[in-house]
Amino acid sequence: MPQSRPRIIPEATVARLAVYLRVLAGLADGGRSHVSSGELASAAGVNPAGLRKDLSYLGPCGVRGVGYSVAGLRDRLTDALGGERSRPCVLIGIGRLGSALADYAGFASRGFEFVGLLDTDPAAVGRRVGGLPVRPVAELESVVAETQAAIGVITTPAEVAQSVCDRLVSVGVRSILNFAPVALTVPAGVDVRKVDLSVELQVLAFLDQQRHGTPPLVAPLRAAQGSAR
Amino acid sequence: MPQSRPRIIPEATVARLAVYLRVLAGLADGGRSHVSSGELASAAGVNPAGLRKDLSYLGPCGVRGVGYSVAGLRDRLTDALGGERSRPCVLIGIGRLGSALADYAGFASRGFEFVGLLDTDPAAVGRRVGGLPVRPVAELESVVAETQAAIGVITTPAEVAQSVCDRLVSVGVRSILNFAPVALTVPAGVDVRKVDLSVELQVLAFLDQQRHGTPPLVAPLRAAQGSAR
DNA sequence: ACGACTTTGTTCAGGCGTTCACAAGCGGTT
DNA sequence: AACCGCTTGTGAACGCCTGAACAAAGTCGT
Numbered sequence: 001m002p003q004s005r006p007r008i009i010p011e012a013t014v015a016r017l018a019v020y021l022r023v024l025a026g027l028a029d030g031g032r033s034h035v036s037s038g039e040l041a042s043a044a045g046v047n048p049a050g051l052r053k054d055l056s057y058l059g060p061c062g063v064r065g066v067g068y069s070v071a072g073l074r075d076r077l078t079d080a081l082g083g084e085r086s087r088p089c090v091l092i093g094i095g096r097l098g099s100a101l102a103d104y105a106g107f108a109s110r111g112f113e114f115v116g117l118l119d120t121d122p123a124a125v126g127r128r129v130g131g132l133p134v135r136p137v138a139e140l141e142s143v144v145a146e147t148q149a150a151i152g153v154i155t156t157p158a159e160v161a162q163s164v165c166d167r168l169v170s171v172g173v174r175s176i177l178n179f180a181p182v183a184l185t186v187p188a189g190v191d192v193r194k195v196d197l198s199v200e201l202q203v204l205a206f207l208d209q210q211r212h213g214t215p216p217l218v219a220p221l222r223a224a225q226g227s228a229r
Numbered sequence: 230m231p232q233s234r235p236r237i238i239p240e241a242t243v244a245r246l247a248v249y250l251r252v253l254a255g256l257a258d259g260g261r262s263h264v265s266s267g268e269l270a271s272a273a274g275v276n277p278a279g280l281r282k283d284l285s286y287l288g289p290c291g292v293r294g295v296g297y298s299v300a301g302l303r304d305r306l307t308d309a310l311g312g313e314r315s316r317p318c319v320l321i322g323i324g325r326l327g328s329a330l331a332d333y334a335g336f337a338s339r340g341f342e343f344v345g346l347l348d349t350d351p352a353a354v355g356r357r358v359g360g361l362p363v364r365p366v367a368e369l370e371s372v373v374a375e376t377q378a379a380i381g382v383i384t385t386p387a388e389v390a391q392s393v394c395d396r397l398v399s400v401g402v403r404s405i406l407n408f409a410p411v412a413l414t415v416p417a418g419v420d421v422r423k424v425d426l427s428v429e430l431q432v433l434a435f436l437d438q439q440r441h442g443t444p445p446l447v448a449p450l451r452a453a454q455g456s457a458r
Numbered sequence: 459a460c461g462a463c464t465t466t467g468t469t470c471a472g473g474c475g476t477t478c479a480c481a482a483g484c485g486g487t488t
Numbered sequence: 489a490a491c492c493g494c495t496t497g498t499g500a501a502c503g504c505c506t507g508a509a510c511a512a513a514g515t516c517g518t
Contacts, residue, residue: 011432012505018431024408036465045412049507056467064466065514082434089430103325104426106410112430124360148447151433153419174441175433181251181335183274191436195430199420200317201341202247203240204404205311205379207420210238211403265495278477285497293496294484339472 009080013054015076019044020051033052035218038065082111090116090149090165090173092155094124097179101153115147122159126208140164144171150174158182165192236423238309242283245308248273253303256363265296292375292451293446319345319378321393322385323363326408330382332359343381345372349389366393380404387411394421 009017023043027035037055039047054110055061058080062068063073078084091098094117101107102114119127127134135143143149152168154161154176160215161180168176169190176192178184184192238246244303252272256455261316266284270277275378277325285303286289287309291297307313323346331343346358347366364372372378381397383390385404390409397405398419405421407413411428 010505011436014432014435015428017435018303018428021431022427038465043412045414047335047507049509050465050505053329053468053506061468062466063514064512065464067465067514075241081431081434082438087430087434097326099400100325100329101426105429107430110427110431112434114429116421150437161339175349177429177433178428183248183272185274187417191433195424195429196248197330197424198251198335198339198341199244199247200315200406200424201336201380202250202339203243204406204420204422205245205316205341206238206243207240208379208404209311211418211420226269239475267495276477278479281476281495281497282476289497291496292484293482295492296495302482 014053015083016044016046016051017040018083019046019058021074021077021081024070024077027070028074033068034067035073040068040095047188053182057208063099063199084111086111086113087151088113088147089151089153090114090118090144090147090151090168091153091155092118092137092140092168093154093180094119094121094127094129095155098153098155101155102132112151113150116143118143137164143173144168144173149173151177153177153179154184178188194207238286242286243310244259244384245275246282246284246310248275248309249283250303250306252301253306255301255419256299261299263296265297266291269297313340315340315342316380316384317342317345317376317378318380319347319373319397320384320436321347321369321380322383322395322409323348323356323358324384325352327382327384328358330384331361343382344376345371369393369396370400370401372390373402375453378402381407382406382408383413384408403406 020040023040024035025058034205037052038048041051044051045212047064055068060077061073061076088178089112091102091114094102098117098119102117114130114132117132117134118140119125119134120137122136125136126218144152150173152173154164156164158180162184163180163184165178165184169186176184176186176190176193176196177192179197181196181198183194186192249269252269253264267277268280270280273280286298287305290302290305314347319339320331320343323331327346327348331346336343343359343361344359346363347369348354348363349366351365354363373381379402381394381402382402383393383397385393387409390407390411391413394405394407394413394415398415403419405413405415405419407421407423408426410425410427412423415421
């Protein structure tokens with residue numbers, strides 16, 4: 001028997017699998033029973049061949065000549081991405097961004113449930129956000145212990161992000177989503193993903209400048225060089 | 230003399246340059262005059278050699294044996310990423326996430342200024358968010374024309390994101406940052422960057438399950454897989 | 459029942475990004 | 489003035505991911 005199931009899946013593929021899953025959920029709601037790789041790829045914004053390669057990491061999921069069963073593939077992807085069980089998350093830093101995340105419906109529908117909201121600001125503590133009371137950040141350790149939170153989301157100012165991260169790790173959180181604009185250092189065995197909104201805008205600005213009207217910007221020290229394009 | 234200046238800069242490098250710039254700004258505030266690649270790389274969470282390679286796309290920026298001038302490198306990066314001029318942005322979809330972005334201080338400090346906030350909800354229109362009044366989305370075209378907005382940020386529900394995107398493109402916006410969970414299709418010459426919060430969480434969930442739930446299946450040839458990232 | 463069409467799954471080559479290792483260059487010291 | 493240590497900048501190898509072509513397989517029509 002081939003034990004080819006637990007093939008290692010590239011991280012880039014995992015991210016796309018999550019996108020496919022969302023598209024499939026929409027198709028299932030629309031009553032579709034089958035999809036071709038071409039249609040799925042177009043809806044997800046990727047290459048059809050790449051999509052088939054991504055899915056092939058899960059083993060054969062489709063029927064040749066027909067396509068993929070929407071419900072079947074959805075279930076298989078759900079499984080591969082961690083099942084349907086609810087994943088408890090704690091969120092530290094209930095500012096505007098934190099509040100927005102706390103009651104973003106897109107999380108709950110995918111099995112991510114916020115079970116703890118923490119903030120240092122006494123004015124924020126006690127407020128209810130998304131049906132949950134904000135608690136003082138001093139209770140971080142006890143909240144994680146009570147709720148068995150598996151994922152920590154950091155939306156604090158940059159200065160305190162590392163200390164919050166350290167405290168999360170110390171009580172057993174191994175998955176961290178970081179919105180603070182700093183590079184967190186964590187011990188091996190802990191996964192950190194960083195979302196950096198300013199960087200996204202700055203990449204767009206760079207691409208626009210590069211493509212559009214590239215003025216011959218040159219360092220004042222060196223002589224001017226042509227800016228071909 | 231080599232005229233190697235307009236080397237193409239990989240997009241991944243551009244994203245990291247933005248991170249270096251932020252770290253340098255912090256160092257400059259702290260009064261530091263010089264940094265080594267090692268220290269900068271550690272603060273940015275990347276490999277020192279990779280950092281030097283990234284910077285080398287801009288031409289020689291450092292002094293051998295000494296390091297990089299904090300102020301000098303900061304200015305050079307600022308220039309490379311589009312200068313210091315303010316970039317006007319419009320934001321469509323003033324829900325909780327949109328409101329959070331609208332007065333996020335991190336954008337303004339990097340030259341990104343929201344000049345138009347748009348929403349369909351009549352209850353939202355007229356509210357002031359971050360010192361700017363919310364206007365009806367019907368005025369999208371005129372707002373972009375008035376303000377010469379260069380970047381569009383979409384935080385609408387998924388269903389209307391494509392139509393908003395089309396309208397932005399039709400009035401000349403060439404850079405779009407999309408928070409809606411759909412793949413936008415745009416004509417050539419338009420750049421779209423997508424931020425997908427659910428996907429980030431789902432990747433974390435997958436990595437956790439993979440590491441935590443399957444010890445014996447996959448051969449741990451590379452033991453102690455560190456996940457520094 | 460058979461053939462042809464459709465669509466998947468896989469294999470192969472190409473490009474890109476990352477990492478390591480070394481030579482070049484500058485400042486400080488004797 | 490020359491040497492030495494330190495740091496940058498770059499060239500090359502490695503691995504990963506992406507994109508395209510091909511074979512396998514199942515279904516529909518006749």
